Amino acid sequence: MSLLRIHYPWTKAPFLASAPMLGAATPALAASVSKAGGIGFLAGSANSDALDKDLQQVASILAQDRTTKANGSDILPIGLGFQLWGAKLSVAVSAVKKHLPAVVWLFAPSDERQLQEWSRELRTASQEKTKIWIQVGTVQDAKRAVELAAPDVLVLQGSDAGGHGHKRSASTVTLVPEVIDYLASRHGASIPVLAAGGIMDGRGVASAIALGAAGAVMGTRFLAATEAGIAKGWQKELLKATDGGVSTGRSTLPDRLKQTVGWPEHFDGRALLNKGHEDEQAGLSDAENVALYKQELAQGDDSWGAHGRMVTYAGTGVGLVKEIKPAAEIVREVHMSARKATQNAAESLRDSEPHSKL
Amino acid sequence: MSLLRIHYPWTKAPFLASAPMLGAATPALAASVSKAGGIGFLAGSANSDALDKDLQQVASILAQDRTTKANGSDILPIGLGFQLWGAKLSVAVSAVKKHLPAVVWLFAPSDERQLQEWSRELRTASQEKTKIWIQVGTVQDAKRAVELAAPDVLVLQGSDAGGHGHKRSASTVTLVPEVIDYLASRHGASIPVLAAGGIMDGRGVASAIALGAAGAVMGTRFLAATEAGIAKGWQKELLKATDGGVSTGRSTLPDRLKQTVGWPEHFDGRALLNKGHEDEQAGLSDAENVALYKQELAQGDDSWGAHGRMVTYAGTGVGLVKEIKPAAEIVREVHMSARKATQNAAESLRDSEPHSKL
Numbered sequence: 001m002s003l004l005r006i007h008y009p010w011t012k013a014p015f016l017a018s019a020p021m022l023g024a025a026t027p028a029l030a031a032s033v034s035k036a037g038g039i040g041f042l043a044g045s046a047n048s049d050a051l052d053k054d055l056q057q058v059a060s061i062l063a064q065d066r067t068t069k070a071n072g073s074d075i076l077p078i079g080l081g082f083q084l085w086g087a088k089l090s091v092a093v094s095a096v097k098k099h100l101p102a103v104v105w106l107f108a109p110s111d112e113r114q115l116q117e118w119s120r121e122l123r124t125a126s127q128e129k130t131k132i133w134i135q136v137g138t139v140q141d142a143k144r145a146v147e148l149a150a151p152d153v154l155v156l157q158g159s160d161a162g163g164h165g166h167k168r169s170a171s172t173v174t175l176v177p178e179v180i181d182y183l184a185s186r187h188g189a190s191i192p193v194l195a196a197g198g199i200m201d202g203r204g205v206a207s208a209i210a211l212g213a214a215g216a217v218m219g220t221r222f223l224a225a226t227e228a229g230i231a232k233g234w235q236k237e238l239l240k241a242t243d244g245g246v247s248t249g250r251s252t253l254p255d256r257l258k259q260t261v262g263w264p265e266h267f268d269g270r271a272l273l274n275k276g277h278e279d280e281q282a283g284l285s286d287a288e289n290v291a292l293y294k295q296e297l298a299q300g301d302d303s304w305g306a307h308g309r310m311v312t313y314a315g316t317g318v319g320l321v322k323e324i325k326p327a328a329e330i331v332r333e334v335h336m337s338a339r340k341a342t343q344n345a346a347e348s349l350r351d352s353e354p355h356s357k358l
Numbered sequence: 359m360s361l362l363r364i365h366y367p368w369t370k371a372p373f374l375a376s377a378p379m380l381g382a383a384t385p386a387l388a389a390s391v392s393k394a395g396g397i398g399f400l401a402g403s404a405n406s407d408a409l410d411k412d413l414q415q416v417a418s419i420l421a422q423d424r425t426t427k428a429n430g431s432d433i434l435p436i437g438l439g440f441q442l443w444g445a446k447l448s449v450a451v452s453a454v455k456k457h458l459p460a461v462v463w464l465f466a467p468s469d470e471r472q473l474q475e476w477s478r479e480l481r482t483a484s485q486e487k488t489k490i491w492i493q494v495g496t497v498q499d500a501k502r503a504v505e506l507a508a509p510d511v512l513v514l515q516g517s518d519a520g521g522h523g524h525k526r527s528a529s530t531v532t533l534v535p536e537v538i539d540y541l542a543s544r545h546g547a548s549i550p551v552l553a554a555g556g557i558m559d560g561r562g563v564a565s566a567i568a569l570g571a572a573g574a575v576m577g578t579r580f581l582a583a584t585e586a587g588i589a590k591g592w593q594k595e596l597l598k599a600t601d602g603g604v605s606t607g608r609s610t611l612p613d614r615l616k617q618t619v620g621w622p623e624h625f626d627g628r629a630l631l632n633k634g635h636e637d638e639q640a641g642l643s644d645a646e647n648v649a650l651y652k653q654e655l656a657q658g659d660d661s662w663g664a665h666g667r668m669v670t671y672a673g674t675g676v677g678l679v680k681e682i683k684p685a686a687e688i689v690r691e692v693h694m695s696a697r698k699a700t701q702n703a704a705e706s707l708r709d710s711e712p713h714s715k716l
Contacts (some may be wrong), residue, residue: 002706013707139601139677159517159603160529170603170674171518171529173556173565178601178677198531206568207531209703211561243497243536245517245528316528319497320535339707345567346359346704349371349697 002194004214007131007152008102010068010077012037014205014215014338015215016331017194020044020081020105020314021163027057029227029327030078035065036331040072041079041105048091051080055099075129079103083164086262087112089118094127100129105155107135108164110264112144119149128169135196137166142179146191153192154179155217160198160244160270162220162315167250167268172197176211200317202337206345209338218334220315225327235324237312241272244316249273254311256286257293272312274305361550362572365489365510366460368426368435370395370694372563373573374689375552376580378402378463379521379671382452385415387585387685388436393423394689399437399463406449409438433487436671440476441522443468444620447476451483452614458487463513465493466522468622470502493554495524500537504549511550512537513575518556518602518628520578520673525608525626529554533567558675560695564703567696578673583685591662592681595670599630601675607631612669614644615651630670632663675700682716 004015018025018033020041030040042054058078062068068077080101082092086106092104104122109115119132125260131152134145142154156179157165158172169175172195183191195208196217209215223230224238241247253276255261276289289309296303296310304310362373376383376391378399388398400412416436420426427433440450443466450462462480467473477490489510490501500512514537515523516530522540527533528555541549553566554575566574581588582596599605611634612627613619634647647667654661654668662668 038651049401054693058627071623113637138604158531160532166603168604168607169517170601172531173516173518173562174530174558174602174673174675174678177559177561181678198529200532201535203535203569206532206703207565209706210564210568210699212699212702214706218362243523243528246498246526315532317532317536320508320532320539341568342571342700342703342707344570345564345700348567348572 002214003190004153008039008077010034010037011039012335014209014335016334017041017079017215017217018327019196019217019219020079021219021223022083024223024228024348026053026227026229026231027061029060029222029225029229031058032225032227032327033222033331034062034077035070037330038331038336039077039079039102040327041081044080044082044087044092044095046086046088046091048094051091051095051340052098055095056325059099074100076101079105079133081105081107083108084114084118085264089121091116093121096122096125096130100126103131103133105133105135108264108267110262112148115145115149119151122191137169137175139175139178139182143182146186149190151191153194155194155196156213157198158324160316161196162248162270162318163313164263164269165197165269167266172199172211176208176213180212180276191209192230195304198315198317200320202334202339203341204317205334205338210345211340220317221321221330222327223314224321224324225330226324227327231301231304233301233310234312235303236301237272238318238321239324240317241314244314244318248314248316248318249277250311251277253277253280253289254313257290257309257311261288269313270315272306272318274309274312275307276309361441361548362511366397366435368392368395369397370693372693373552374435374563374609374692375399375573375575376685377554377575377577378437379581380441380576382581382586383589384585384587385412385419385582387583387587388439389416389419390583390585390685391580391689392420392426392435394686394688395693397435397460398685399439402438402445402450402453404442404444404446404449406452409449409453410456412462413453413459416506417457433458433460435460437463437491439463439465439614441466442472442476443622447479450476451479454480454483454488458484461489461491463493464489466622466625468620470506473503473507474544476576495527497533497536497540501540504541504544509549511552513552513554516553516555518582518674519554520606520628520676521671522621522625522627523555525624530557530566530569534566534571538570556673556675558678560692560697561673561699563692563696564592564699566705568579578676579679579688581672581687582679583688584682585685589659589662591659591668592670594659595630595662596672596676597682599672600677602672602676605630606672606674606676607635609635611635611638611647614669615648615667615669617648627671628673630664630672630676632667632670633665634667
């Protein structure tokens with residue numbers, strides 16, 4: 001049995017997590033993903049009360065759930081994600097002490113030493129019951145995370161991911177095997193890796209597993225879950241968009257429009273390109289762009305769209321999102337289709353033996 | 359049996375091609391790949407005599423080869439790639455008539471109607487014996503290629519690829535399944551797709567097949583083949599480089615340094631970043647950068663390196679290239695390791711049945 005199935009005994013294979021997307025990852029979404037045999041995540045905010053309320057809500061949904069309780073442990077079978085540059089360790093420690101989530105997922109430190117401090121404090125606060133996952137976007141960051149914090153899991157985010165990520169990075173196709181080769185070359189406990197970025201369905205999960213990952217994380221796909229906490233206008237755009245390699249783009253414009261200050265310099269965000277990006281290219285100043293963005297923000301769901309200005313985070317796989325459906329259904333479909341994709345691959349290689357005699 | 363094994367009967371599963379890399383893809387490299395059960399490619403130039411010489415050399419190497427001749431056909435069991443914006447159809451037609459290569463691979467038209475004209479003329483010239491492959495980098499281009507030219511194979515190049523490709527595109531993880539879904543939605547003959555970009559070993563090939571591809575193309579990996587026609591300095595850099603998401607970058611600088619004019623506007627090239635890129639960022643003019651590049655060019659193998667100025671094309675998977683070895687050995691290793699990766703994936707999913715009763 002894999003390490004992940006031991007640590008997270010309610011999960012089913014292939015191992016699947018929903019990303020801790022700020023705002024979008026509601027208690028209902030996290031709980032649904034875990035109930036269906038994945039592991040759902042909340043995005044931890046710096047607001048202690050809001051986080052406590054979210055965790056209580058998840059606990060209440062899951063209290064009656066036989067599947068996630070089957071392990072008889074006292075952990076809350078979901079995870080919490082923190083963007084370290086803007087988060088408070090004291091808030092995380094309180095939340096972990098009170099609710100004992102299965103995982104805390106650390107991302108985007110302003111100083112890499114935060115990884116060390118956070119993982120040490122959170123392990124102590126949970127008596128080692130809460131596992132530490134660290135998300136990285138390069139091989140070098142993976143090495144530093146392992147050296148500093150010995151995480152239980154590395155989440156490897158490739159360039160196809162929607163939302164925040166590295167300005168410059170590889171996709172999962174090369175990032176995953178290169179990190180795995182590094183991990184294999186070390187002397188130390190084995191660390192499972194999860195692939196994130198562009199994984200939209202069972203085929204993507206199967207491809208991650210073929211690369212050597214122990215499982216996968218999906219973000220954009222869960223933005224189109226019934227339980228996602230995003231505007232209907234945003235969800236509608238996800239269903240409409242195709243060809244994400246050209247319809248999305250990486251930029252710091254989303255942060256500038258939202259006047260979010262503090263992301264480490266090497267991060268930007270992938271979103272559907274729209275009028276805001278177009279006007280920026282044509283020379284519009286940030287001040288003017290922000291003013292126009294705020295006008296549209298007030299207009300609600302109609303302000304989304306290619307000719308709109310709303311920040312519409314999405315990964316390059318957005319063209320594979322065709323339907324809004326309950327998160328549990330997404331998890332079940334991914335589980336089934338990943339098996340099918342893997343079986344098909346195995347069969348296609350049974351086609352002939354290579355290098356047999358003529 | 360798959361369509362590819364019928365059309366290219368000397369090939370073994372998984373289906374693997376070496377990319378038609380201008381200069382690098384020598385007759386010896388192409389012949390070695392085909393002899394080992396892949397399909398090797400030459401890069402077709404606009405120079406008729408040079409191309410004819412290369413094809414004669416391949417024919418002479420393969421004349422005595424039992425494996426590739428086993429099909430008893432009169433085709434030359436390799437392919438020819440053309441960058442259409444700079445190629446001459448008359449040169450391609452002559453080469454096809456005289457040598458009957460198994461494939462002509464069309465890439466980068468300056469006008470998409472070239473795809474229609476070239477495929478029609480080449481099918482006629484070869485009496486339908488030479489298959490037409492078209493390389494694209496977006497879903498939209500895939501649709502247009504199918505509508506205009508009904509190719510026998512679509513090569514889907516993701517953003518991780520080294521050398522020339524789209525300035526903006528997705529990686530294989532989303533490009534491959536989205537194009538496959540489009541192809542499945544059509545009424546018409548099935549068209550196999552091959553994944554290209556970031557595929558360095560059997561794990562990458564297995565991931566492509568899990569996504570639904572019929573096989574894969576490798577470029578950067580074959581730059582480090584014994585037979586590759588590139589400078590030793592370049593090969594040395596490929597072995598040294600790691601973390602390709604940050605050590606390589608997309609730019610039009612390589613074309614500007616080499617004073618290559620004519621690439622369609624939406625193309626650039628991925629290469630290892632070095633002093634030329636750094637100086638450009640710092641404000642150096644193209645004229646000065648070109649002059650410094652030419653000085654270094656004269657110095658030979660020592661001019662390569664992170665502090666050098668040579669154009670060192672490489673994909674993001676460059677950190678997975680650890681050794682220079684004969685192309686046949688690369689093909690055999692990929693065949694074996696792709697099987698292993700696929701078997702491992704199938705076994706990891708056998709770990710538990712999802713959604714069984716508790």
